[in-house]
Amino acid sequence: MSERKISPFNSALETGIRTLAILVASYPRAHDLGRLVQYDYLTVHSADANGPPSLHPPLPLRSGELLVRRGLIESGLRLMMSRSLIRRQIHPEGLLYAAEDAAGAFLDNLQADYIVQLRDRAAWVTSTFDELSANELDAVVKRLFEAWTTEFQPVQFGPQAELPL
DSSP states (O other): OOOOOOOSTTSHHHHHHHHHHHHHHHTTOOBOHHHHHHHHHHHHTGGGGTOSOOSSOOOTTGGGHHHHHHHHHHHHHHHHHHTTSEEEEEETTEEEEEEOTTHHHHHHTOOOHHHHHHHHHHHHHHHHHTTSOHHHHHHHHHHHHHHHHHHTSOOOOOTTOOOOO
16 A cells, blocks of 8 residues: 655645635734735745845746645635634625634644744735735735836847847
8 A cells, every 4th residue: 555645845734824824924913815815925925025125036937826825725714713722703795714712822832843933934025915905915926026027027039139149
């Protein structure tokens, strides 16, 4: 019988811990899934937004990560809710997520360097972007995506252009 290997990377556990760190940093505020996806991205790629050094390397196609993150973050939220660390609230504007009271104490018990850095980045993200409206945050993320897309686009040469040597 083959043994199934489970990777902690891009798992519900990894994204759940990151989302928990974001919600603890923003406590007692609650956020919708869209903002959590943007915050997760900004937390791991903070240098892209003129913040502290990024937790993850700046990969050329990282702008596509937002599309993949949504499902992963939903799985992470479910995992953290099943452990009573995050609560889901029904709000007139939709579903919101917030850290439970014990979430900070739970994170305090995780002492790995990555977790310490993660909490620092999450605090930076929430202090920088929590006061922005959804439209303002969308505009910030859109500007970042335009910069990333431009940075990694191949150079286009017209029929008369000289090729660089």
